[in-house]
Amino acid sequence: MTTDAPAKQIHPNGKPERLRHRRDFIRASKLGLRFNAPVFSVQAVPQTPDASVPPPKISPRFGITVTKKVSGAVGRNRIRRRLKEALRAGGRLGALPGQDYVIIARREALTASFADLIFHMTESFTRLKSRKGSREPRKHKDGQSAR
Helix, strand or coil: CCCCCCCCCCCHHHCCEECCCHHHHHHHHHHCEEEECCCEEEEEEECCCCCCCCHHHCCCEEEEECCCCCCCHHHHHHHHHHHHHHHHCCHHHHCCCCEEEEEEECHHHHCCCHHHHHHHHHHHHHHHHHHCCCCCCCECCCCCECC
C-alpha cells in the first residue's frame, strides 16, 4: 500500500518540532552556543545531518527543560505550557532551520508576561544566529575541549 503523503511535514498544525531524545539535550549542552535571557537560557546546536532531507528543508527542533529547583509540578507544567505556546505564537521567528534549541526555564518564566516571553525568545534566537560559528568549542573544567 502506498500513500502520496509527504514523509515529514514542517510544523504540522503550527506545532514546532520537538527534541525527544536525551542525547540531543546533552549534545546541545556540551557543544552548543548559549544565550541567557532574564526568564530562560537558550542553547543552540546544529542538528546532525540527515541524508534523506536537504539541510534547508530541515525545520528547527525545540526542547524545553524545567527543573524541580524552579517550582513544584504544577508550576513546572505551567511554565512548559507557556513556553510551548510562545513558540507556537511566534517565538520561533528567529530560529534557523537545521538547528536544535534547548530552552532552560527560570522561575521568572512563571510570572513574566506573555509578550515578554515572545520578545525574549525572538531576541535569543537572533542573538544566537549572529554568534553562529564565531565561538570556540566549550572547555571542560579540566581544560579539555568538549568535542
